[in-house]
Amino acid sequence: MSARIAVIPGDGVGQEVVPEGVRVLSAVDRGLEFVELDWGSALWERTGAMMPADGVAQLRGYDAVYLGSIGWPTVPDHVSLWGGLMPLRKSFELYVNLRPVRLLPGIKGPLADRGPAEIDMLFIRENTEGEYSGTGGFVHSDHDYGLAVEVPVFTRNGIARCARYAFEQARQRSGRLISVTKSNASLYNYVLWDQVVAAVGADFPDVTVERVLVDAMAARMVLRPDTVDVVVASNLFGDILTDLGAALQGSLGLGASGNINPERRWPSVFEPVHGSAPDIAGRGLANPLGAIWSGAMMLRHLGDGAGADRVERAIETVCLEGRHLTADLGGRASTREVGDAVLAALA
Secondary structure (H helix, E strand, O other): OOEEEEEEEEOOOHHHHHHHHHHHHHHHOOOEEEEEOOOOHHHHHHHOOOOOOOHHHHHOOOOEEEEEEOOOOOOOHHHHHHOOHHHHHHHOOOOEEEEEEEOOOOOOOOOOOOOOOOOEEEEEEEOOOEOOOOOEEEEOOOOOOOEEEEOOEOOHHHHHHHHHHHHHHHHHOOOEEEEEEOOOOOOOHHHHHHHHHHHHHOOOOOOEEEEEEHHHHHHHHHHOHHHOOEEEEOHHHHHHHHHHHHHHHOOHHHOEEEEEOOOOOOOEEEEEOOOOOOOOOOOOOOOOHHHHHHHHHHHHHHOOHHHHHHHHHHHHHHHHHOOOOOHHHOOOOOHHHHHHHHHHHHO
8 A cells, every 4th residue: 555644752751652653554554654843842832833824725735644643741732732633533524533452462441351252342433523612712811711612513414424433333342332412411512413313323223222421431431331332422522521431441641533534635644642642751661552442543534544453452362461561551661662572472
């Protein structure tokens, strides 16, 4: 497979885990061309911008973006996010955030007596609107009576295209879909959400859809994870629930994700979910498996399903053997040693 990949290691441990992912992906598919871009908080420190003014235009020339992490203590969180990842999600219509939540063989999760067969979920999070639309503003912000207004924006098209993708994924798996909502308390946004999901569901008579309130969903993921397969949720709800999912996997360091444009009109962005982890950055302690797994998702999106399967099997082998795991998984291996172990498992 031939593809040009923009590599943005970003901040903190992103600069340590992404190189391991590049090593693994290069071993699996020799047709990949990786071009590294030094965007992120260090660039902001020098120029006042997280990426160049023409950054979005530059990335249009790539087939995908492989991202490490964005964010650093010296940069306000809203600046790093809205100056980096959010413009990509919106400009490239990356309306699906895809997050697998799987307890891998050999990994001890926090739930007693729950194994890999019982924790295997796929989350589809709406990724361009909802609670993270960026609609609102400040009034009298420098006074005691200052006011902040933030308005979630839900559209029929935005909900429908995400829901359709989720129904398609459910059709390929168990035929069951959970739609996460809060329409008992939300008079408008989630009433519309429920209506649109139900309308899209009419085109998928072979998929059973269940509507679950977000608070009940959080409890269910802990108490009855075996009853959860494919989940579709709004931007905020999906964000929170998938971090809970990463905890159920045994470590945030295992969390993989893709910000996807299913039509492939624009490059999709693949990234681990653990953030820049300033407390361990630069020490070679970060878990690279989430980044490597995200790379496998990128391969599958680009059309190399066999390569993606090889990478995921190698990750499972490393976890099952348990000899080369980082501290978050109870081991003592370095970031590089885990990357070496995945390469060895590929061979």
